[in-house]
Amino acid sequence: MPADPLKPFFAARGWKPAAFQKQTWKAYREGKSGLLHAPTGHGKTLAVWLGPVAEALSKKQLPDSCAVLWLTPLRALAQDTLRALREPLEMLAPTLKVEARTGDTPAALRARLRKKLPFALVTTPESLSLMLTHPDTREKLSALRAVVVDEWHELLGSKRGVQTELCLARLRTWFPDLRLWGLSATLGNLDQAREVLLGPDTAASRNAVTISADLKKSIVIDTIIPHEIDRFPWSGHIGTRLAGQVWQEIDTARTTLIFTNTRSQTEIWFQALAELRPDWRDRLAVHHGSLDRDERERVEAGLRDGSLRCVVCTSSLDLGVDFSPVDQVLQVGSPKGIARLLQRAGRSGHQPGKTSRVLGVPTHAMELVEFAAVRDAALARHLEARLPLQKPLDVLVQHLVTCAIGEPFEPEEMLQEIRSSYSFRDLTAEEWHWCLGFISTGGQALAAYPRYRKAHLENGRYTVTDKGLIQQHRMSIGTISGEHNVSLRFANGHTLGTVEESFISRIRPGGNLVFAGRHLELVRLHLRVATVKPATKNNKGQVAIWGGSKMPLSTELAHAMAARLRGEGKPAPEMTAVEPILEIQRRWSALPDDRTLLVEHARSREGEHLFIYPMAGRLVHEGLGALMAYRLQLPDSVIVTQNDYGFSLTARRGLHLDEPILRRLLTPENLLDDLIACLNTAELARRQFREVARVSGLILQALPGGRNTRGFREVQSSSRLLFEVLERYDPGNLLLQQSQREILEKQLEYGRLKSSLDDIGQRPFHLMEIEHLSPMAFPLWADRLSATMNASDAATRLESKLEELTRAAATESPPRHSSR
Numbered sequence: 025m026p027a028d029p030l031k032p033f034f035a036a037r038g039w040k041p042a043a044f045q046k047q048t049w050k051a052y053r054e055g056k057s058g059l060l061h062a063p064t065g066h067g068k069t070l071a072v073w074l075g076p077v078a079e080a081l082s083k084k085q086l087p088d089s090c091a092v093l094w095l096t097p098l099r100a101l102a103q104d105t106l107r108a109l110r111e112p113l114e115m116l117a118p119t120l121k122v123e124a125r126t127g128d129t130p131a132a133l134r135a136r137l138r139k140k141l142p143f144a145l146v147t148t149p150e151s152l153s154l155m156l157t158h159p160d161t162r163e164k165l166s167a168l169r170a171v172v173v174d175e176w177h178e179l180l181g182s183k184r185g186v187q188t189e190l191c192l193a194r195l196r197t198w199f200p201d202l203r204l205w206g207l208s209a210t211l212g213n214l215d216q217a218r219e220v221l222l223g224p225d226t227a228a229s230r231n232a233v234t235i236s237a238d239l240k241k242s243i244v245i246d247t248i249i250p251h252e253i254d255r256f257p258w259s260g261h262i263g264t265r266l267a268g269q270v271w272q273e274i275d276t277a278r279t280t281l282i283f284t285n286t287r288s289q290t291e292i293w294f295q296a297l298a299e300l301r302p303d304w305r306d307r308l309a310v311h312h313g314s315l316d317r318d319e320r321e322r323v324e325a326g327l328r329d330g331s332l333r334c335v336v337c338t339s340s341l342d343l344g345v346d347f348s349p350v351d352q353v354l355q356v357g358s359p360k361g362i363a364r365l366l367q368r369a370g371r372s373g374h375q376p377g378k379t380s381r382v383l384g385v386p387t388h389a390m391e392l393v394e395f396a397a398v399r400d401a402a403l404a405r406h407l408e409a410r411l412p413l414q415k416p417l418d419v420l421v422q423h424l425v426t427c428a429i430g431e432p433f434e435p436e437e438m439l440q441e442i443r444s445s446y447s448f449r450d451l452t453a454e455e456w457h458w459c460l461g462f463i464s465t466g467g468q469a470l471a472a473y474p475r476y477r478k479a480h481l482e483n484g485r486y487t488v489t490d491k492g493l494i495q496q497h498r499m500s501i502g503t504i505s506g507e508h509n510v511s512l513r514f515a516n517g518h519t520l521g522t523v524e525e526s527f528i529s530r531i532r533p534g535g536n537l538v539f540a541g542r543h544l545e546l547v548r549l550h551l552r553v554a555t556v557k558p559a560t561k562n563n564k565g566q567v568a569i570w571g572g573s574k575m576p577l578s579t580e581l582a583h584a585m586a587a588r589l590r591g592e593g594k595p596a597p598e599m600t601a602v603e604p605i606l607e608i609q610r611r612w613s614a615l616p617d618d619r620t621l622l623v624e625h626a627r628s629r630e631g632e633h634l635f636i637y638p639m640a641g642r643l644v645h646e647g648l649g650a651l652m653a654y655r656l657q658l659p660d661s662v663i664v665t666q667n668d669y670g671f672s673l674t675a676r677r678g679l680h681l682d683e684p685i686l687r688r689l690l691t692p693e694n695l696l697d698d699l700i701a702c703l704n705t706a707e708l709a710r711r712q713f714r715e716v717a718r719v720s721g722l723i724l725q726a727l728p729g730g731r732n733t734r735g736f737r738e739v740q741s742s743s744r745l746l747f748e749v750l751e752r753y754d755p756g757n758l759l760l761q762q763s764q765r766e767i768l769e770k771q772l773e774y775g776r777l778k779s780s781l782d783d784i785g786q787r788p789f790h791l792m793e794i795e796h797l798s799p800m801a802f803p804l805w806a807d808r809l810s811a812t813m814n815a816s817d818a819a820t821r822l823e824s825k826l827e828e829l830t831r832a833a834a835t836e837s838p839p840r841h842s843s844r
Contacts, residue, residue, distance in 0.1 A: 029081040033112045044237040045071040057204040057228040059218040062237035064209045064370025069108050072205045076170045089167040090141035097178040099126035105146050125151050128317040149188045150502040157429040176206035181410040183503035189445040190423040197441045210363035212407035220412045220446040245399040247384040249601045256829050257389035258803035264296035277351035280334040283368050284356045287312040288569045294336045294541045310541040311337040315521040357387045358394040361578040362401045363408050392598040397584035408578045418720035428479045432487035469754035511553050523568045528554050536565025576641035577668040586618035586639050605799045613798040621787045626794045632679035635801040637670035640780040645671040647772035652689045654702030665807040672804035683789045692781040712767040714743040796832045
C-alpha cells in the first residue's frame with residue numbers, strides 16, 4: 025500500500041507507523057480478512073481503519089456511499105469510536121463522513137441515515153440486524169468494502185456474538201469480496217476466534233491472517249494491603265473498609281479509574297468515597313451501563329477535559345478508544361479472570377511504550393492470594409479462551425424472521441448461508457425444518473394461533489407481510505435480556521437511567537434510594553416510569569441492585585492460585601500479608617490445591633460438616649454440592665454452600681465418609697441425569713425459557729416508556745404458560761431442549777463441571793478430621809448462616825464463632841487426623 029496517502033497524518037503528529045499497522049494495511053490491500061491482536065492503546069483502530077481510508081484516497085473520486093461498517097459491542101463506545109475514526113479524515117479526506125447508528129442515536133439522525141449512509145457507519149449488532157429488515161439495505165450497502173468488529177472478544181461466546189455471525193453471513197452472501205476484520209486486545213484462543221468471525225471454510229477464512237503486535241507492554245500489578253487482616257475471613261468482610269487507603273492512592277494521581285465487578289458495588293463504593301471526602305463531590309463520578317447516555321457522556325467528557333479526578337465504574341469503561349491517559353487503575357475485588365484484569369489495566373498507560381498499572385483492592389483476605397496469582401498468570405500470558413456458542417436456535421429463528429422481512433429468502437439458499445457461520449456449521453436438516461416450521465406456524469403446539477404465524481411461503485420464498493408484526497419484530501430485535509427495566513426520571517423529564525422493576529417496586533413513594541451517585545426519593549411509579557427527586561432525609565436509602573450471578577473464578581486463575589498455595593512463585597507482599605491465615609490452615613488442616621482433593625470433616629452443635637475444595641470456581645462447586653447431596657440420599661435435609669475455592673455440606677448425621685464412598689459420590693457417571701434430578705432443572709429451565717422465548721419472538725419485549733407497559737410479572741406468567749403448553753403438547757420442541765442446555769451451562773458451567781469430575785477422579789484425596797473450622801472452611805460455614813437465620817441471629821452466631829476460633833488460634837494447635 026502506498027504510504028503517501030497516510031503520510032501527512034502521521035507526520036503532523038510526529039508518529040511512525042508500527043510494523044503491525046503496516047502489515048495490516050498490506051493484508052487489507054491484498055484483499056485479505058483477519059484478526060488483529062494488540063495490547064490496548066497501541067493503535068489497533070488506526071491499523072484497521074486506515075486500510076479502507078487509504079484505498080478510498082487511491083481512487084480518482086472519493087466514494088459517495090457506505091464503504092465501511094464498524095461494529096462496536098457497546099453503544100457507549102460509539103462516541104469514542106466516532107472521534108477516533110474522524111480524526112484522520114479531518115486531515116486526509118474532510119468530505120468523507122462517519123456517523124453512528126445505535127439505540128442512543130437521536131431520531132432525526134436515524135431518519136437522515138435511513139435516506140443516505142455515510143462513508144463509514146459505526147453501529148451495534150442489534151442495529152445491524154435492524155438494518156437487515158429494510159428491503160433497500162442491500163442496495164444502500166452496494167459499495168461496502170469492509171466490516172470491522174471491534175473488541176471481538178467481548179462478543180465471542182455470547183448470543184450477541186452469534187447474532188453478529190449471522191449478520192456477517194448475510195453480508196458475505198450479498199458481497200462475496202467483502203473483507204472482514206476483528207480487533208481483540210485480550211484473548212487466549214485467537215485462531216478459533218478468527219474462524220468464528222470469518223466462518224469456517226468461507227472465502228474470507230481461506231484468505232485470512234492473524235496479526236499479533238510484537239509489543240512488550242509493561243504491566244505492573246500491585247495490591248493494597250489492609251492494615252489489619254482477620255485470621256478467619258469471609259466473603260466481603262473487608263467491604264469498603266479500605267476506602268481510606270484507596271483515597272491515599274487517588275491523591276497520588278491526576279486521574280484514576282476504580283473498576284468494580286457489579287453496578288451495585290459501583291454505587292456503594294462511590295458513596296463510601298464521597299462520604300470520606302465531600303469536598304471532592306465535583307471531581308468524583310460514577311459510570312455504569314444503566315446510566316442514561318447523557319449521564320455517561322458527561323462523565324466521559326469530564327475524564328477527557330480533566331475536570332474529574334476519579335471515576336468509579338464497571339465494564340462500561342473496560343473498553344474504549346483514545347481516552348485521555350488515565351494515570352492509574354484500581355480493581356475492587358478479584359477480577360476473577362486474567363484477561364479481564366489486563367483489559368482494565370490497559371486503561372492506564374493507554375499509549376504505546378507506556379506502563380499500565382493496576383492496583384488491587386481486596387474485599388476479603390483470600391483475594392490477596394488471587395491478586396498475587398493473577399499477576400503470575402498475567403506475566404506468563406496465561407489468558408482465558410472465549411468458547412463460541414453452538415446452535416442457539418432462538419437467535420436463529422429471530423434472524424430468519426429479520427431476513428424474511430427485509431428480503432424474502434429461498435430455503436435451501438438460506439440454509440447454505442446459515443451453515444457458513446461457525447455456530448450453525450453443523451445444523452442438521454431436521455433442525456432446519458423445525459426452524460422453518462417455527463417461524464411459519466409457531467410449531468406443533470401453537471399452530472392454531474395466528475399471532476405465531478410470522479413468515480409464509482410466497483413463490484418459493486419465505487416472506488413477512490403483516491405490517492403490525494414487522495413493527496413488533498423490529499422493536500424486539502436483540503439478544504440482551506434481563507428483568508424489565510423502569511426509567512428513572514426527575515419531574516422535569518431529565519432521565520438518570522434505568523433500574524429493574526423488581527427493585528423499584530419494593531420501594532414505597534417517599535422512600536429513598538441511591539442511583540447514579542445521588543440520594544433520591546421516589547415520588548411515584550407509573551407505566552414503567554419512576555419519578556424521583558433529590559432526597560432531603562438523612563437516611564441513606566437502598567442502593568440500586570440488578571439481577572445476575574457472581575462471576576466464577578476462571579480455570580486459569582484457579583490454577584495460578586493453587587500454585588501460589590503450594591508455595592510456588594516469587595516472594596510477594598500479598599502472600600506475606602496472608603501468611604498468618606495460611607499458617608493456621610496448615611496447622612489445623614492442609615492447604616488446598618488443584619493436584620489433590622482436600623476434604624475436611626467437622627462436628628458442631630448443628631451436626632456434621634463436610635468441606636471439599638476442588639478449586640474449580642463457584643458455579644462448578646454449586647453443581648458438585650447439589651450432586652453430592654442428591655447422591656447421598658440422607659434421611660435429613662442437607663444444606664449446601666459454595667464459593668470459588670470449594671463447597672460444604674451440612675447435615676445432622678451421615679457425612680463421616682471414607683475415600684471409596686467419596687469417589688463414588690464424585691464420579692462423572694450418570695452426571696446429566698443426576699443433575700437434572702437433583703436441581704429441579706424443570707423449574708430452572710422454565711425460568712431460562714423466559715429469555716429463550718423473548719429472543720425467539722414467542723414473547724415480545726416491552727420497551728421502557730413505550731405503549732406496551734406489561735410488567736415483569738405478566739411476562740413471567742406468559743412465559744410460564746407457554747412453557748407448560750409446549751412441555752405438554754410439544755415435548756420435543758427444540759427451544760425447550762435449548763433452555764435446559766443453557767441453564768446447565770449458565771447455572772453450573774456444565775462442561776467445566778464434567779471436566780472437573782474427570783480431574784478429581786485422577787487426584788489423590790486428602791481427608792482431614794478437624795476440631796475447629798479452618799480458615800478455608802469458615803467462610804463456607806458463615807454463608808450457611810445467612811441462608812438459615814435472620815440477619816440479627818446470624819450476626820450474633822458469627823461473632824460468637826469468630827471469638828471461639830480466635831481463642832483457639834492463639835493456643836496450641838488442636839489435634840488433627842489425616843486418615844479416617
